[in-house]
Amino acid sequence: MSGGVLVATGKGGSAMTNIEKSVLSTLCAILETDVTKDMSLRDDLCMDSLDTLMLVDALEEQFDARLSEESFQGYVTVADIIKKVIECTQTSG
Numbered sequence: 901m902s903g904g905v906l907v908a909t910g911k912g913g914s915a916m917t918n919i920e921k922s923v924l925s926t927l928c929a930i931l932e933t934d935v936t937k938d939m940s941l942r943d944d945l946c947m948d949s950l951d952t953l954m955l956v957d958a959l960e961e962q963f964d965a966r967l968s969e970e971s972f973q974g975y976v977t978v979a980d981i982i983k984k985v986i987e988c989t990q991t992s993g
Contacts, residue, residue: 919963919989923982926958937979945978955981965989 916924920937927935931945941947947955949969956967965988975981 917986919986920982922962923959923985924978926955926962927978927981930954930958935978937977937982939978940976941978941981942976959985963989 924935924937927945930951931947933945935945939945945951952969952972956969956972959965960967963985965985967984967988971984972981975984
């Protein structure tokens with residue numbers, strides 16, 4: 901099994917939050933590929949509904965937040981998922 905590589909900085913070298921790092925790390929583990937915030941879920945990462953379900957389950961457990969596969973519908977990039985996780989963790993905490 902080849903794990904993905906987590907890039908520790910965002911565009912322009914800015915430091916990433918723990919949530920960003922965790923989401924990227926989780927995606928790397930599920931998809932077994934390198935992942936960056938600006939990647940398209942469908943075009944770049946070829947995510948399907950099973951991948952999305954696995955991601956939702958992993959993120960719910962990791963962040964103790966209520967997420968749903970439906971809440972990720974229409975999201976285009978990894979950054980969209982990160983924003984949703986941040987939103988859910990702020991409202992549940």
